[in-house]
Every structure is written in structure tokens, then in C-alpha cells.
Amino acid sequence: MKHFLILMRPLWSEMLANTSRGMGSISSRKKNKDKPRSRASTVLLFTFIIVMFSFYSVMIGIGLTKALMVVGAEDLFIRIIAMAAPIFTLVIGVLQAIPILYHESSLESLLVLPVKPSTITAAKLTQTFVPIFLLTTLLCYPSLIAHGIVSHRPWGYYVQSIPFMLYVTVAPFALTMILVLVMMRYTKLARNKDRFQLITSIVMILLIVSFSLLANMQTNDGLFETGGIFSDPATGALLNRLVKFLPTSAFSAAMLINADRWSTLLHSLVACVLNVVSVWLLLAIADKIYIRGVLGTKGGQSAKQLTAKEAARELTPRSAYRAIVHKEWILLLRTPAFFTQTIFFVLLFPVIMAAGFAIGFLESPGTSEMGLNTVEYLRFWIMTGDWRHSIWIIALIVGGIATFFSGTALISASAISRQGAAFNISKRIPVPIRTQVLAWLTPGIFLMTAIWIIITVALALFFDMPLSLALIVFVIAIVNSYSMQLLGFLVDMKEPSLAWNNELEAVKNTRAGLVSSLGDFAYIGVSIGLAFLVRKLTSQNDLVVAIVVIAFYIVVAFLMTFLVKKTARDLFQSIEL
């Protein structure tokens, strides 16, 4: 325990630094001109995020509980949380734990210390687990409290809800980590950690997507009125069965459901014991197998030697611009953290959207006066040319989606941070800054353009769109996508995260990521506000509203281009490692 606490001291600081890096309290640039950044702004941002998540959590808690109460299945809400919390912890936790346990550059300095491997494992996993646990709690706990109030739970419920979050998350995380430790030690996966991380990341992301789609299906069934799919007896039964596969969740759920009976203490005790046993098992196994036989297997299979002819071909000259773009693509494709957080996400997003819309629209019953379902109505609306009177609505919807999509895709917003310490190379090479900036932006702009071409063609074919409408959709999407990428890129240049220990830090928790993700909501809000303002001022002249909205998008795009051109050089010069 003593060694664990000693180890946790630096790791705790590291964890806080990683978390607050995104908020801008720690910066790697301008050492000479650093002024202490306002703690108030960091606290304000944290507060905003906490309030935002809590608000959504409470709303879901109230809405879902009320809906389930209608069908007399309010206990199901606790089981939903008992399932969702460990799944969320696992999905995010495993993605973070693999690099922290096996890839971090600072790892070797810990491993030479005279402490047991289990102590190192415990410390490193605590470092991984605590932030994820806090996030899970932030997402789930307010809704549990809201549920308790709405469904008039007894006081014991609130007391038992305190350990509930720990009970449902610790054991699944510990048991999954045992699986990871065993796989890394006894399979060939350890020899190619990149591939292992890539596969686990993709599997985990697909799990999230499946879960999101499942949740998405319920919204079209009028979740808040009828309880959605969760009120369906078959789904409820399935969920009840699934909970049994996670004994800690089953006992923890029973603990809350029976909070007004003495049996709650028994359920609580069993859940607690199961968690303690899981952690003990993890540490016992870690003591035997953590890291031995895993470190030192650096490179995967040895590459074949190049012949003189191959070497000559590999060295064929290109322009500096093409060389930088090619390097960017290689790094994006070969680095699991970069690939999953950027390219894979960009490829997945349209699929999720398409699946979500398809499930929603195709299954929806006829709602219009003509008895057409949503898809049929949209086709009719396009065919008759009525869409021409609502271009401003199309502009707002497409612009909003493109902005959100681009704001969450971090290819351009992590272009500087991804380079890490090697950013010094970019500073040293005799290539104009404008060329370098263009090259860094190229992968993001190229990928987003390609994706929007595919989306537009798919929409055009599906809805029988005329060419003019397809072009409007494409142009609006591209313009907004471009603006958001430039915004993310500028913020990343201003506050890069270059001093990272593992690659995930370069694409997660960065200030650029935060600004892009939150900034897009502000931008969408402004464009909607502008549209309604102009509509009011022009007595609902839809053509003028459409022109103003599209002009607004174009002006923002030009403004962002101007800002990048004007400030890129100074920002580039000011980045000091």
C-alpha cells in the first residue's frame, strides 16, 4: 500500500495534467512568455461540462423513469444504468488502459523501481480508471438521483446509490483487464501491439456504435411517452437476462431496487465482495504476468531487406508538399490512436447517421395527411419541387450536420499535436510555412470532401434529388466542414499538446478538440438564430433567408482562411518545445 501511494503521487499529477491540458491550464508553448493561465477559466469550463452532462443525465433520468412508470417497469431504469455504466467504463477504459500499461514512454522508468508488478499495475490502472469512473458517474449518477425522486424511492436508495457506481464498474473493468494481461502475455498479439490496439479499438468503437443505434431506435417510438423499446416486454426480459451476465450489476441493481428491505444489505455485501475478489484476482495475476515477456518485443516481424532497386524506387523525389502530405497519411494510418480517433471515426460517422436515419425513417408509420411515411414524404417533397421554398431549412440542417461532423472529426484539429517532439523537424526544414500548413490540412480536407461526395451521391440516389439540390447540399456541407477544420487547426496551432507520453494524448483531451466539439454548437446556434432573425425582419421571405444563411457560411469560411493565412506564421514561430 505504501509503494502504491508513493507511485500514485506522480501519476496523479500526470492524470490531472492530462485532464486539464484540454482546458488549457497546461501549455507547452511560449515558455518565455508564459503567464499563469487563469484558473477561473479552467474552473468555468469544467463547471460548464459538469453542468451540461448532469443536465442531460437528469433529463434522461426523469424522461425514462416517467415513461417506464406508465408501464409499471420503473425498476428497469436501474438495470439499464447497471448495464450502461460498466459498458461505458469498459469501452473507454480498455482503450486507455492498453497504451498506459504497455505503450507509454515513461513506463520503463517505473518498471525498474523495486516495487511489485501488481503495485505498478494497480497504480497505472487507478490512473486510467479514476477519470473514466468520474465521467461515468457524471453521466449516470444524476439520472439515478432524478429517478429516485421521480419514482419516490426510500431514503435507503440514496445511501446505497453512493457505492452503486463503484460496484457496477470496478469488477468488469478488473476482469477485462485480466483478459488483456493474459492476451498480451501469452499470444502473439503482444509482438504487434499496434495491431492489437487497432483491433481492440475498432471492436470497442463498433460496440459503442451498436449500443448507440439500439438507443437511437427507441427515439422514433416516442420514448418519453411510452418507454420506447425498454418498455417492450421482450426487451425488458432481454435486459434482465443480460444483467445476470454481469453479477456485480445484477446484485447492485437488486441492492437499489430493494432499498427499502433488509435484503439490500445482503445484495450490497455480495456486490462488494465480488468487486474485492475481482481486484484481488487482477493484482495476483498481474504480479505473475504483467510486462515480463511483453516488453522488448518491439517491432513485430522483422521487415525484409531492401534490394538496391527497391531502395532506389523508395527514394524517388517528390515535392516538399507531397512529401509532408504522404508523411501525414502514413502516420495517420499506422498509428492506432490516430487512426481510430480520426480516419476511422470519419468513415464511421456517415454509417452511423445513415443507419440511424434508415432505422428511424424506414420503420416509421405513415404520418402525413397523404398517409406517406417520412421517406416517401421527403421524396414527394423533392419531386414536386417544394424544396425550393425551403432552401434555408436545407441549409441549416446540412450546415449543422456538416459542422457537427467536422467539429468532432479531429484530423485537422490534431495536425500539430500529433507531431509531438518531432515538430522540431517541421520548424527546421526549409519549407515555407504556408506549404506546411496546406500539407497538414490536406488529409482532413481531402477525406471530408470524399466522404461528402459519397454522402451526397447516396442521398441524391435515395431521394431522387435533382442535380441542383444535390449541389446545394454538397457545397453547404463542404463549406461548413472546411470552416470547422480550419478553426480546429488554428486552436491546435495556438495551444498544441506536443509533450505526450502516448499517442492517444495527442488526439484526446486537446484544447483544439474541445473547442471544435463545443464551438460547433455555438456556430450552429448562431446560424439558426440568424436565419430566424432575417426571416422575421423580411416578413418570412424564404429566398432572402436562404441567401443570408449561405452567405454567412461562405463569409465564415473566408474569415477562417484569412485567419489561418494571417496568423499561421506567427503561431508556428511561437511554438517552442
Added chain:
Amino acid sequence: MIELKNVSKSYDGKKNAVDNVTLNIHGGEIFGFLGPNGAGKTTALKLITGLLSPDTGSIAIDGFDIEKDAIEAKRRFAFVPDNPEVFTRLKAIEYLRFIGDVYGVDGDVRKARVDELSKKFGIADVLNQQIKTFSHGMQQKLILVGALLHDPDAWILDEPMTGLDPASSFTLKTMMREYADAGKTVLFSTHILDVAEKVCDRLGIIDEGKLIFVGTVNELRAHYQDDSSLESLFLRLVSDTENAAHGASFIE
């Protein structure tokens, strides 16, 4: 030729990491930068290579100002940092191609130089491997090969012997000599005084950001009228400087 005029740099706005340094390093010479830890050697090299901007003063490489005419200045030197900074997911050959491209090295020249230099430094067999599989020393060798690919006029190295095996150290020292003899400038920082004594034509000793000596080892000996090793002269000089109120600097 590398020229520094009244260059100062402070990280915190209070203490200068490099303090009013003026220095000319000529073509055809190997110039060694010596100094205790934290003396300002790496900062000085980062200023010369444009990685940091000076607060005051100017730096020129072959007459091109590193701030005002950065691209032309950067074309004329190669820098080898003390810690290998490299895109580790690239293969060695991809890294060398990247360097060849950004410095605009002609196709035939780059093939010949990669072939020659990779054999010289013993990395010809691993060019097809990702750099992340390389040891520190191997990465350092790759950066050395990349640095020499465009045949720079000035070669700037920060603690270049760190991590190199004896054979590669010897190769590097020989190459530095060959470079200087071909009329080019070699500037390097080191803690290894033996190497400095044997390899350098002139030395610059920096302490607390100030350049306290510039000259040959013999000039230092003459100053102290002492024939002992560079190591003892260096320790004496640094100690004198620290004891003196304004430093006991003497610059040619």
C-alpha cells in the same frame, strides 16, 4: 559560416539562458561548444537553428538571417539534436525520402548518398524497418544520415556522441574532420572534453548563458600558463568565472 551578434534569450523574462553572445564560426573549422549542464549550450544551438527565436540580436548562416530569411538559412545547415526527434512510425527509408524531398535533393544524388552513408553508419540493413523499432543509437545514426543527405554548408550537432557505439563515434569524428577540411562549418556541443580536445579547431565555453572563452586549446593553456589537460583548464575557467563578480571571460 555562422554569425551570432549580441544574441540573448530568456525563458522567464528574468534570467538570460543565452546572454549577449557574439560569435563567428568560420568555414573549414570544427567549433566545439562546451559548458556545464544548464549553461545554455542547447539553447544557443536551438537559436542558431531557428527552433527558438532570440529576444535580441541576430543570427546568420552563410549570410542569411535565420529569422528574416529563414528558408534560405535552413537550406544551408543540418541539425542533429541530442534526443532523436523523428517520426517513429515511418520506416527509415521513408524518413530519408521525406528529408530528401523537403531539402530538394536530386534523385540520383540521394540514392548514392543514402547508399554510402547508411553503409558507413551500419544501418543499410534496416532501412525497411519502422524507426520505432530502433534503439536510441540507431535512431541517432539515421538522423545523422538524414542530416548529411543534402550536403549542408554547416553541420550543427547537439551532443552527437550520445548513444553511439565506438565504431560509429569514430566514423562521426572522421566525417566531421572531412567536412571541415572540405571548407564547411561544423559546430557541435559536447560534454566529452577528450573529444573536444582532439577534434575541435576552436572552442567556445559557455557558462550561465555567457560566452566566457573562445579560442583554441593552446590559447587557453597560454592564458593559464598551464600545460595540463582541457578538462582541468575547463574546470578552472568555470570556477574562476563563478567566483568572479562579472565573470573572468576572455574572448579572442
